Amino acid sequence: MGLREAKKERTREALIEAALRLFEEKGYERTTVAQIAAAAQLSTRTFFLHFPAKEDVLLADSAPRVELGVAALAERRPGEGPARALLRAIGAMVADASGKDLPSGVAAARTRLVATEPAVQARLLQRMATAQTALAEALHRAYPDELDAVSAAAVTGAAIGAVSSAAVAALRQGQTPEQVRAAMLRAPATAAAHLTE
The missing domain is CATH 1.10.10.60 (Homeodomain-like)
Structure with missing residues (x-):
C-alpha cells in the first residue's frame, strides 16, 4: 500500500x-x-x-469484499466443482470480514442497528442483493455448462443467506470473533445438510 x-x-x-x-x-x-x-x-x-451516507460507515468494506469473492470464482481451479468454488470464494470473503469487521466492532454494531434502524436495514438489503447478483453471475460465468443463471442465483443466494444469518445469530449471542467466523464458514454446509435430509 x-x-x-x-x-x-x-x-x-x-x-x-x-x-x-x-x-x-x-x-x-x-x-x-x-x-x-x-x-x-x-x-x-x-x-x-x-x-455516500451515514449508514455506509457500517458497510465500508462490502464492495471490496464482493470483489474478492468474484475474483476467487474467476480463478476456477482444475477439478473444482461449483459448490467447492463458491465455498472457497465465501471463505475469502469471511477471512476479510474476520480481519476487519469482527475485531473492530462494525459487524456487531451493524447487527444491532439493522434490528432498529430502517435506513441501515434498507442499505444492507440493497448491498446484499447487489453482492448476491455479482457472485451469482461470476459463478455462472465460471460454470456455464453446469449451472444456468437461475441455478447459479439459487445456489449463491442460499449460501450467502446461510452465512449472513449465522453471523447475525452468533453476534446476537455475543460470541467471539473467532466463533462468529467459524459459524459463518460452517453455515453453507450446515444449511445444505439439513435441506437434503
Whole structure:
C-alpha cells in the first residue's frame, strides 16, 4: 500500500471509529454526519469523499469484499466443482470480514442497528442483493455448462443467506470473533445438510 492509499485507509478508519463511538453514545438517529466528521477531526466534505451516507460507515468494506469473492470464482481451479468454488470464494470473503469487521466492532454494531434502524436495514438489503447478483453471475460465468443463471442465483443466494444469518445469530449471542467466523464458514454446509435430509 502506497502512502496515499495508507492515508485514505487511516481516514476511513478514523471516520468508522468516530461513528461507532457516537452511535453508541448518542444513538444512531441522533448522530449526524457533521458530528462524525468533527469527532474524527475531519470535515464533512471529507466524510462524503469516503462514504455516500451515514449508514455506509457500517458497510465500508462490502464492495471490496464482493470483489474478492468474484475474483476467487474467476480463478476456477482444475477439478473444482461449483459448490467447492463458491465455498472457497465465501471463505475469502469471511477471512476479510474476520480481519476487519469482527475485531473492530462494525459487524456487531451493524447487527444491532439493522434490528432498529430502517435506513441501515434498507442499505444492507440493497448491498446484499447487489453482492448476491455479482457472485451469482461470476459463478455462472465460471460454470456455464453446469449451472444456468437461475441455478447459479439459487445456489449463491442460499449460501450467502446461510452465512449472513449465522453471523447475525452468533453476534446476537455475543460470541467471539473467532466463533462468529467459524459459524459463518460452517453455515453453507450446515444449511445444505439439513435441506437434503
